[in-house]
Amino acid sequence: MSEELNDIVVHNYTVGDRVSGKVTKVEEKQVIVAITDSKLDGIIPISELSSLHIEKAEDVVSEGEELDLQVIKVEEDALVLSKRKVDAEKAWESLEERFNSGEIFDAEVKDVVKGGLVVDLGVRGFVPASLVEAHYVEDFSDYKGKTISFKIVELEKDKNRLILSHKAVVEEQKSKQKQNVLESLQEGQTLQGVVQRITDFGAFVDLGGIDGLVHISQLSHEHITKPSDVVQEGQEVNVKILSVDRNNDRISLSIKDTLPGPWANIAEKAEKGSILEGTVKRIVSYGAFVEVFPGVEGLVHISQIAHKHIGTPHEVLKEGQTVQVKVLDVNEEEQRLSLNIKDLTEKEQEEDEVYELPEESKGFQLGDMIGEQLKKLKQQ
Known part of the structure; x- marks a missing residue:
């Protein structure tokens, strides 16, 4: 082909034209392609191979690969081409669709x-x-x-x-999971969860995508001052669902309701006739309530407090006092425990009690003594 004819062929292409070509040689910093339906060669600089920075041309293309390209410069005997620009144009169309949807x-x-x-x-x-x-x-x-x-x-x-x-x-996946879990929850269900966060007023438990609150009052049957006394972050716990507020994504939970109550098996722990140690928790006009196990209080009726008559339990007891009690009766079903204190204390001698003569002195009469004296005189 003459130089004049070659110039005409080359100059039939202008910047921006789209062409296709086959990779014939991959060099370190550029790629040579044979332009389809033309005897011209094209050069793709390494900077025009990808939108990203690359070190070697072979990381992007290989010999024999067919490429869609764009003319970015027309030289005397070759075209300078860009793969990057064609890829970008195709990409923007699909990217806009993905963005909008x-x-x-x-x-x-x-x-x-x-x-x-x-x-x-x-x-x-x-x-x-x-x-x-x-x-x-x-x-x-x-x-x-x-x-x-x-x-x-x-x-x-x-x-x-x-x-x-x-x-x-x-976040979108979490939101969907959260909604699915929320829809599946029902009051009264018992589930397993993981303690995620502890606050002064309770503990948040993850139920598998959504957290529920166990208020401090629902952590234990016993009175506690801080949640960390009974649960730790990361701990697996069983919880009962108390309520579900789907409008506000609020779930109230209880750990306490999944645990044996303090009155469970109380008939075995406080057998009738057994002696226990307890603490006076409350004093009322008719007696005193004594805690013998955590969460278990029994009543010592005023008549069972002391041997002597008392007008009020305050005469002999005070709140917080440790006392020994005897179990009189236990009713696990009704959660009632009857206790006695006086049987474990010595009966005090009453001041007005009449002194009794010894047995051998009982029945002694003054006449008997006079009769004895008369007998002695006759003998004399």
Whole structure:
């Protein structure tokens, strides 16, 4: 082909034209292609192979591969071509569709850079560090080469700006899971959960996507001053659902209701006739309530407190006092316990009690003594 004819052929192409070509040679910093339906060769500089920075051309293309390309420069005997521009044009169309529909898609993380991750979607997609996970991540080095799910959160084609988020995917999945769990919960159910967070007023338990609150009053049958006395973060617990407020995503739970009550098997722990130690918890006009086991109080009726007559239990007892009690009766079903204190104390001698003569002195009469004296005189 003459130089004149070659010039005519070359100059039939202008910048922006789309062509196809077959890779004939892959060099370190450029790729040579044979342009389809032409005797011309094309050159693709390494910078025009991908939207991302690459070190070697062979990382992107290989010999024999068919490529769609765009003319970016017309030289005397060859065309300078771009694969990157064609890929970007195709990509923007599908990316706009994904952005508008909110589609979730998988992509490989090509690089980890300062401030986030880089993804190749035909154009360079950037994932800011704050949008990688729903939790804080200190080191992103393990993400390189990893395929994860993304949503497009910002797209500006004219500025070549594409922002992706994996965090949005995670939060959306959590929201769906939370809703599914919330719909499945019913009052009265007993489930297993994990203590997620402890506060002054109770503990939040994860039920598999949604948290419920166990108020401090529902943690134990015993009185407690702080939740951490009975539960720890990460602990697996059984909980009973007390109420479900789907409008406000609030779930009330109880651990206490899944535990044996303080009155369970009380007939075995406090057998009739047994002697126990307890603490006076409350004093009322008709007696005193004594706690013999945590959460178990029995009544010592006023008549069972002391041997002597008392007008009020306060005469001999005070709240907080430790006392020995005898079990008179126990009713587990009605949660009633009757106790006695006086049988375990010595009976005091009453001041007005009449002194009794010894047995041998009983029946002694004055006449008997006079008769004895008369007998003695006769004998004399």
